[in-house]
Amino acid sequence: MRIFHKTRFDFIRFRKIAYVFSLVILASGMISLAVKGLNYGIDFRGGSEVLIRFDKNIDVSTVRSVLDAAGVSGSLKQYGLDRSFLFSTVFNGDTNDLKSLVSHALNDRLKNNHHEIVRVEAVGPSIASDLKWSAVKALLASLLAILLYVGFRFELKFATAGVVAIFHDILTVLGLFSLLGGLFDFMPLEMDQSIIAAFLTIAGYSITDTVVVYDRIRERIRGQKPSDYERIFNESMNQTLSRTIITSSTVLLSVLVLFIFAGPAIRGFAFAVFIGILIGTYSSIFVAAPLVYDWLRVSKSPVHLRGSKVS
């Protein structure tokens, strides 16, 4: 089977449209970040959470009013779709207080619908800020490491454009999390540690597709005149289009499976990675390579090739 065989898309000509498209998406994400902000999960916000699961179907407002009436303050929301509710409140060192308060309130007033507290999480404020810091450190360190590695393997222009593409991908997902946060019952879209893991996965993978395109450009650009660059870039991208899309598709398949089957705890992560890889594939064709092309055109200096093999 062959899809995208011998295509002749003029990617370079459409790059400006792509730039505008990317900027609009990024800008709307950033505006949403500034206006609406992010939904922080318990990891970064701190607090206590209990996950309650009922035997029978029950309405979220019923449970909420029962807890309110019992004087247990906090917020309650649907968690996933299977009769589970997540109750969150301020941090308390002794989660047993919280558990028994919730339990008693629900037992008293909802006698014929048995519930079980299946998960308890409590994160103190100091831990929450620790987690936030290590997340930021991990992100920055991995971007730096990738920049260094790609800079070492390719030319600095290639590496920089690649890292710009990574930023593009991560910021798009971040913006989307802000835009869509709290809109869906079946996926919380909260910023927590797992989303940082998703960002790092996206960062690591975003460069994969980019490297494939770069590799081909590098292979073909040797000894060519700058006036031929446009043709070489276009041909390289078309020649690698098939593998760019197939490699991403296999990962997208896996992530889709995670999204469907792995439950609400993983769903936010799966969503982030899915969108990230989709955007990453787009950006390697429409952002990373065209940026290098524009940069080469403007700087007019010949490409210093590193690490490419002639055979």
Add this chain to the structure above:
Amino acid sequence: MKNKRFNLLLIAVVTLVAAWSLWPTWRDYSLSKQLSSFKSAPDSLRYTLSNRDEIENARKKSLKLGLDLRGGMHLVMEVDQVDLFEQKAWNKDAKFTAIMNTVRTKASSSDAKVIDILSGEFKNENIRLSRYFYDIRNSDQEIVKKLEKESEDALNRAKEIIRNRIDQYGVAEPVITTQGSRKLIIELPGVSDENRVRNLLKGTAKLEFRLLRDPEILVRTLDRLNTYLVQNSVAPPSAPVADASPSPSPSVSSPLKAPVPAPARQASSKPIYDVIGVMQNGTAYTTERSKDYVISLLHRSDIQALLPLDTELLLAAKPEIGRNGEKLFPVYLVKKTPELTGGVITEAKATFGSQGVQPEVLMAMNSEGTSKWARITGANIGKRIAIVLDGAVYSAPVVQSKIPSGNSVINGIESLEEAKDLEIVLKAGALPAPVRIIEERSVGPSLGADYIRAGVLSLGWSFLAVSVFMLLYYKKAGIAADIALVLNIVIVLSVLAGFNASLSLPGIAGIVLTIGMAVDANVLIYERIREELDGGKVLKSAIEVGYDRAFSSILDSHVTTLCAAFLLYTYGIGPIQGFALTLMIGTAASLFTSIVVTKEIFSFLLDRNLMTQKSFG
């Protein structure tokens, strides 16, 4: 040719090692299946006994499931360094207490190291640390270094003591590690009674024997407090609990509490006697409803200043039942300086008391403690000595006679279970400083079972989807990629089992993601081979060139993914590390499986003329 033989050998070795590492997991699985198939208990017992070694061995070496899959508790505890440093200081005065209070507030709201905050505060006040710590001749740096060492020791001691407590309680495979200078990470798989464990870990187990002051002094003190409160009740406090200064122990957070009918908040002529009652015989008590208010009152420094010198008001640990079935907590006025502390306790044993209903804990002391105890009891016959554990009075018996044997007893315990827990904490010794739970995550067994099901489903479907896709898209070559994929998953699981790492839900997510990424290397190679075939190369050389040319992109993409996963593993905490770990192993393994293994499969097929141009779809 030599290279080829080496590759074949390598594949064989890797496969064998992986199988060997996963064998106990398989045995463990089949043995437990066998066990659960028995209908009667004696049958399964007989089977267990006759195969005991094998069962235990398999279980020990099998792939461990993470806390989230098995159900269990993950705790992060913090040693209270401010308290520790306070203990280390001498000739503490009001100034010192004031500075330490600032340090405490600052430490709770910032990430900075406590020792830095402390030395900074003293510098601000222009006081040398040597005025309160260690030797007067020490420089500030020396003292800071000593205190740092002290807190490191305290953390390690706390770790050992907590390990002792957990071991005695009996949790299978607990993991206790230290993090940084003041954190302990405790993982307890399969713990069902979380509350009991939490109490077991949290208590400092600071045992003290303290002399009780006479009832007349208690009554006089309460009178004085009452007068003070009347004079100072300018406006009736609307919320006495919130109004009081925060207690050092994590106070009961008010938003969680169900609205308790407030204990007498109107300007009363006898505010203290609204919450503390005094009986005929001179004992004082408070009710369960007023307890929190009384505790907050007793923590106020202005109230503490009104107490007689070197005394403290303490509440009983357990209530007594009043006449109308009300729960009453006795209030004791005790000397602040303990006569004897728990350090002298060598043995503790939970039993039932003389009437055989009340559980109690018997304690024995070392020789030093024994002689001291004899002297103390001999000098205080007819007086009461309170047995105080972590600031709560368990009992306050009247000394009947001199006790030369070094024995003592704690009663006033509700259940045998609690007595057993006391036995554990007393035996393990007191923690060098209070510890606080700052993070807790616990997963019940039913959710764990759900996670396992979700994980297995994800693994299965993702493998099916990706492998079928590869078969459809690349035909025969897809088979090679699928075989490599199976080997990849086996390697990931075997590395986890071999290094005693555990598999968590995020870890499974890592494997699922690996499934999608591992075939990428094959996609890159196959696409290149197709291209070479289109360019007119013969099959054999197309394959050679395909592997050769695709290698650089494959390496680059794998290294970047490994970089990201490694950094995630380094900076990540807990569950995220599980994800990073499996992703790392899977990515590294796929370099081997998708390049070396598939190439050998092709050369095997090529040698037997089982491949044509069409084999690559």
